[in-house]
Amino acid sequence: MLFLICSVLINPEYALSAPTEFSGGVNNEYTYEEMVFVTGKPLKFTGTVSITEREKGDSKTVSYRFDLTTPDISEKSQLRRTVTYTTEYDRRNDKGQAIARTSVGSYSEKIVIGKDQYNLEDYQFSKSDVIDNRPASDFYSGNFNGRKYYTINKNEGEVVIEITGGNVGYENFWGSTETQIMELSISSKRYVMDEQDNEKKPVSWNGTVNVQISDSMTKSLSYYDNEATLSSFNGGYVRTTRREMVSRYEYNLPQMSGYIPDRSRRNKDSISLSAQMVPRVERLIVPKFRDVEGHWAQDYIEKLYSLDVFDTNSSFFVPESSMTREEFIKGIIRACNIRSSMDNQKKAVTRRNQPPEVSPFKDVSPQDPDYNYIKEGLDKGIVTGVTTDSFKPKDPLTRAQAITILVRALGFGNKAPNPGYQTSFSDDDSIPYWAKDSIYVAREINIIEGDSLNRVNPNRVMTRAEASAMLVRFLEFLQKDLQKDYRENIML
Structure with missing residues (x-):
């Protein structure tokens, strides 16, 4: 039997x-x-x-x-x-x-x-x-x-x-x-x-x-x-x-x-x-970008495309261009597969014939193809607006913003020490106050590391290639690091 x-x-x-x-x-x-x-x-x-x-x-x-x-x-x-x-x-x-x-x-x-x-x-x-x-x-x-x-x-x-x-x-x-x-x-x-x-x-x-x-x-x-x-x-x-x-x-x-x-x-x-x-x-979609061959981030970019994190139909990824706020929040929600619950909620709203949705941001329309990703990120507490009523979806994303989004997605922000501490990065003084906890935690769990001069470069605009590498490391944390902590570290 x-x-x-x-x-x-x-x-x-x-x-x-x-x-x-x-x-x-x-x-x-x-x-x-x-x-x-x-x-x-x-x-x-x-x-x-x-x-x-x-x-x-x-x-x-x-x-x-x-x-x-x-x-x-x-x-x-x-x-x-x-x-x-x-x-x-x-x-x-x-x-x-x-x-x-x-x-x-x-x-x-x-x-x-x-x-x-x-x-x-x-x-x-x-x-x-x-x-x-x-x-x-x-x-x-x-x-x-x-x-x-x-x-x-x-x-x-x-x-x-x-x-x-x-x-x-x-x-x-x-x-x-x-x-x-x-x-x-x-x-x-x-x-x-x-x-x-x-x-x-x-x-x-x-x-x-x-x-x-x-x-x-x-x-x-x-x-x-x-x-x-x-x-x-x-x-x-x-x-x-x-x-x-x-x-x-x-x-x-x-x-x-x-x-x-x-x-x-x-x-x-x-x-x-x-x-x-x-x-x-499960076989995944084959990436066919023409401008990533030999690039240092080629593996990261192709992994995310195969996983449907990037859904562009273009033959060019443009890895050195800036990652926008809209693109990154869409990527993190797709990478975590949060969209499954988001799609169910969208269908439920359609069935109930509710009044037209009102956007929480004046610069993001409910008709925008990526509106649901931004709205879901806001509802989940992953992102906030640049102001109370403005999201600026096409603005380039800084490294501090990207790291904060990832740590919020994990819910690890409260793992930082009491205020007054310093991170181990040499440019600690340049870290915005709102990103300091997230950057500290991200370093502790090995999602990020410093450059050759041990700088985190929090205010530097993140390229699409850099964002790809950070997202893959985030996924590896969900895949491998958590299992090691919850199994090997406990049982051994």
Whole structure:
């Protein structure tokens, strides 16, 4: 039986990566596996999982159904688990945030190992996340607690697993990662026959398991030459979407002899699991600019054209001409794929037959082809007007303005120190006050760097080539840097 993909994974391009349930297990399209510790010994169970998801208003329900066995042991084994989690969202649009509260609904679980059967009699679970919705990416962090209570063969004993942990994650068009860190505290009490006294006596043991699991989806761009010589193009870019789950169990359990724990020795070790989805590949539009061959920014320009960030129909890019304010905000919204929500809003307005739209700027008409990009940038807090009612869309963009737009898109402006600090650039005194926080943060997260004299040149007009390089570095931050911070840096 194949692994059934849940509705949120049908289109992996927009999938929110999240570990499967709260068991530390990993899966690909075909197989699921996790470690189970109810007996005091680590046992790997493998099999299938099906996931269904339903959303209605501010509520989401996710149901899991597991059918697993342990083929590595000679004894009969089986794990069947069905559990449903419900998440309620309290959306604070005025703050650009949401609070999510998750609880367990229905549940059932039966684990058979040899002659023993462990039944889940009670499952308590509570989880809460805060989600910060930023234009370029959503960031979230949460905490959870739970308790599972199992009976052993109905009346021969019990196993209680206390669950504590937290999670961090992000989601954007270019990738998503969630990492969970859990601690499982296991207490077991079982009545075992004492052969000397010929009566059953309680035998207890305790153990801990630390679980780290991360689920990541990332997109990458690669250039492939055209193998044919007599072709109208030399090559083009391929966007590859990959999804990978990795987990690590570190356990401290008693040495077991049958049902009896050794009081003087402990079983301490770790086990790692991993699974990968089959990568998804997409060929992109072939760039055909005639004036970028050999230019230092050729790769940057062609990447952005292939990604539809630049949609010009001209054969000339004019890389050394000035980037305008209008062109850059259009580029950042397309690069972050914010336009998908923008297009939906536009369609909704059309359907409702509302009165003609009034532009917030006297120099930008609602009939302008790029009006919706400017309006969306304003609504998202990415850009502001030059004055209260003027945007000056055709004005050249300065480096300070471009950097500020990128940092606002990430929502990282508040990461700068308290006022009074200096940046590390040699021309710090020339940085406008309104751009200083953004320039400081952009340097800290390696989106920008100084020139050969360590100058940021904040007031210099940015060329289209320079803007292309900055946008690609911004996309690489969304693709690679966030995943490293949310997975490798945490798990290692």
